Amino acid sequence: MSPTDIILLLDSSVRFAVPLMLAALAGLYSERSGIVDIGLEGKMLGGAFAAAATAAVTGSVWLGLAAAMGVSVVMSMIHALASINFRGNQIISGVALNFLAAGFTVFLGHAWFRRGGTTPNLRPDERFSNIELPFAAEIGQVPIVGEIYQQLLSGHSIIVYFAFLMVPVTAFVLYRTRFGLRLRAVGENPKALDTAGISVALLRYRALVVTGLLCGVAGAFLSTAQGANFSENMTSGRGFIALAALIFAKWRPWQAMWTCLLFGVLSASQIRLQGVEFPMIGEVPVQAIQALPYILTVVLLAGFIGRANPPKAIGQPYIKER
Amino acid sequence: MSARQPLPNWVTIVLMPALNVLLAFIIGGLAVAIIGENPLTAMWALFYGAFGTGMGWGFTLHYATNFIFTGLAVAIVFKAGMFNIGGEGQAYVAGLGAIMVALWLDQTHWVFVLFGSTIAAMMMGSLWAIIPAWLQAKRGSHIVITTIMFNFIASAFMSYMLAQVITAPGANAETRTIAEQGRLPLLSDWFDAFQYSPLNITFFFGIAALIFTYVLIWRTKLGYKIRTLGANPEAARYAGISAVYVIIISMAIAGAMAGLMAVNEAVGVQKRLVVGYVHGFGFVGIAVAFMGRSHPVGIALAALLFGALYQGGQELAFELPAVPSDLVVVIQALVILFTGAMGEMFRPLLERIFARRVNPAPEAPTTAETEA
């Protein structure tokens, strides 16, 4: 591979990684607060549909983004209601939300647009367009450094830059702010927070709002930035890969970014590796590369490469009395 | 905690789930109303489609059989205190074993196909369940996450197998079809009432699996160990019950149960293996187990409900083309949400209603005392 090939590969890796990053950071807020979220997938899907449908109807991609965030937050609040107020099983709730999104998006898509579950194609001005950084074309003439600037850094939609901005923001919030301190505490020992006079429920609600917002952005990215419409089950497991990435990153923001980028590289190279003969191994099936993120996560969880210790209180409803 | 009055058993076991299911249907109805159709017509089409005809019953019971298997796969492990989200992948991989044996024996007699593919399916399902079980028991990796990951690994593995290894000549990602003499008998061969429904002999395996599970959990020493570990792991250790053993064995049984779905669906009905044949049934099994409170009787009823939803949904799409059949997925999701994750929603209300009727005596003196 030439340097240009590598840069192009990395560029498409970034595109694959962005929704994962947003969803993984979304999951970080929820899981750090002690609430398991296997419903990232559903929230992204709901967001993707809301964004595409709203953008198609109103012609405004920003309204689409707002709708995506709204829908995703509502779903997150359902999860909060089940997990916090009814002390229900968080895994069941996540499974239900995934089904709910799968069902509702196609049901409403069918009924509203009558295109077999997809939404109408968006015109370029109804989508997030790519932003060219200053002098991208000119600097791009410089070999390697210039190409990196033009191909890799420039020419992405605003959501891509937002996603990368959210990593330091999340790290800052988590480690440098009051909210972050409490968030980390509530996932470890909610009772410590409760006895300090802080409402566990309210804090978890706030965390889940953030989770909803970020999942909504991730969904909007899929249908209005990367794609130009919504199609049935368009998240196709990305929410679960994001969850895997979050675990792989041991629930830390920077590591989550790197893991998502790694998984992005895996996805991007799938296409390129098709039919490529490797010395000694021969041809590697695409499916093996598809499965790799999951296999890596299993291996990590099994403690063969380090240990992934989840927040201690995760998955347990907090019962204040007794 | 505000005094939690014990509710009568029938209220918690029957009324509460019934109210939850009702609420799911009401919201599903609202969704129909939103798209401008008549909810009652849609619900009737759903109901009639599932139970109105012999054929409807046949389909309903056929789907229910799948859900019994995937539901039990969750329930048995749940009794051991763990969560098996891997039914989907276990059933998928089991399909490989089932179809390969079926295709190998399909020139003989359906009896060989039935038993051969059953054993193979159970073994493959078990195998796919034992790995996460072992990782949980020995390495402490969280079984929920591992089984989710294994679903995706199964999916990648199976699409490779179907696309590259056991593909029928000329076909795209599916196996060849089972030969005529190797096909499992349909119940409609014996009972005309079931008409063209796919309900087949595996249905009886479903009934047997329910009975087996009841005996296993409540009438064997292994079941006792499973329940002890599930209710109090520390007590299990104290009692000399090996958690490693119980986790692995209960997952093995669960995987075998999930695997049986392959016999019913792939061997019995589709007569070949196609990509993604499990179609979310493994996930619905989670809802079935939860709604059925991990008890065989409850699971049978919950499986019937979800079977009816699936079948009714197909008919609905036929009868009312304006109402997308995905309504069923919506209702299903709501049923999972309300019975599974928000099961206690109606408790405060019911406690207010029943506590007074059931137990009026102790209330009176307390009030008197406060006023004194």
Next chain:
Amino acid sequence: MVEHQTTNAQQPSQAAGSEFAIDLKRVSKAFGPVQANKDIDLAVKRNSIHGIVGENGAGKSTLMSILYGFYTADSGEIWVNGQLVKIKDSSHALELGIGMVHQHFMLVENFTVLENIILGAEGEYLLASSMAKAREELTRLATDYGLNVDPDALIEDLSVGQEQRVEILKALYRGADVLILDEPTGVLTPTEADQLFRILEQLRDEGKTIILITHKLREIMAVTDTVSVMRQGEMVGTLATKDTSPEQLAELMVGRRVLLRVDKTPAEPKDVVLDVKGLSVTDDIGVPRVKDVSFNVRAGEIVGIAGVAGNGQSDLLRAISGMEAPLLGEIRVNGELVRFHGDDSASDARKMGVAHVPEDRLKMGLVTAFEEWENSILGYHESEKYGTGMFLSPKMAIAEAEKRIEMFDIRPRNPRLKTANFSGGNQQKIVLAREMDRDLDVLIVGQPTRGVDIGAIEFIHKHIIELRDKGIAVLLVSVELDEIRALSDRVLVMFDGEIVTELSPDASEREFGLSMAGVDPKEGA
């Protein structure tokens, strides 16, 4: 619930003086059918150490949780510094200057001391400045009250005594004037406890008010100014500590004079049955808990292990019963080696004749969700007595359970009742009946009477003695020194994982006290 209407009239006169930091009037709280607190009156003078004593389950913790806003009282009034208040939650309690040091520490294990201290009282949104401020404040508190802890240490690296200081610092940092300590010495060594008392006295002298909840009379006598006694949810008396005696308090606590004296004849020890040599045990994170312990128990004798909770007794029991693998050393029963080969080794120990009444029946000895009969076979479930081969026969097991219910007078006499619905004493009897009613050579018993009512205590003690007289080797572990002395024929004292000395049950209080604190009585001052 309805407020008391009558009490309002008599308030103003009381409020004016407000020599009391805390004044509770007719506070009641019920949990379902259980009346945890009934018409409690409690007045705590400012600048004093006020003790509250009572047995387990007397309602002390509930009362304090009400004061701290963790529970809401069903009825009654709370006056803080002469003001009638309704404490909504713990943050409200903190605003009122009431801080609590819980029995189980409310600390985030993977946080630093500083992070734990500011948690919930951070002030500004960004942590940097509040951390700096807290660090300063911490230095001040440390010098004022002698509460030294490294602010940057992780909680998981601290000793229990240090964690407790962090809890106290947390409360002080929040400006608590009234400090409630719930059973603070349960996990401390006597030395650490004494240090705590010095800190408490210093706090009082600096103007704080302390409420000390405990069931240990020694502590009440050592440190309090005033003492209130609770019994079965009611307040039975408040006395000045200097005017009372442990005997009087004990009598108030239990309602009638109980002398813990068990009738028994001198033991006639025979051969060694349980032989422990050079045993060392570490916990899951590799901390040594039992260090090179050797002792034996002969047939027909009771060997008691005395010591403050947390000095390795639990780990010793777990190793002997086959629940935990020893790091070094060996355990023999009738000369046969007890091997640990996996997480089901407890069943092997049982087969060798080791019966085990665990320290914590709810955590270990019982499955509360099970019916009584199911618990009466726990650990022995593989026996053919309860079903042929792989099958379990509820019928056969219930028949056995009924027999034991009769023998041990377990009430209610219903083997189909959920175990959670039995009282603590009866639950303990279920465990004892299961472990005693069979062929056994060694009985190891941990905390046999913890949380058990007095009637059942006598019954349980009698059965343990009977077993000894039948020629069983009994190893008894209890943190209740009285119990150890009343039952044992020989006493071993454990401190910091080691057996520091062997004493006769008739040895003096002083000897026991010193050796439990890790001081050799022969050398000790």
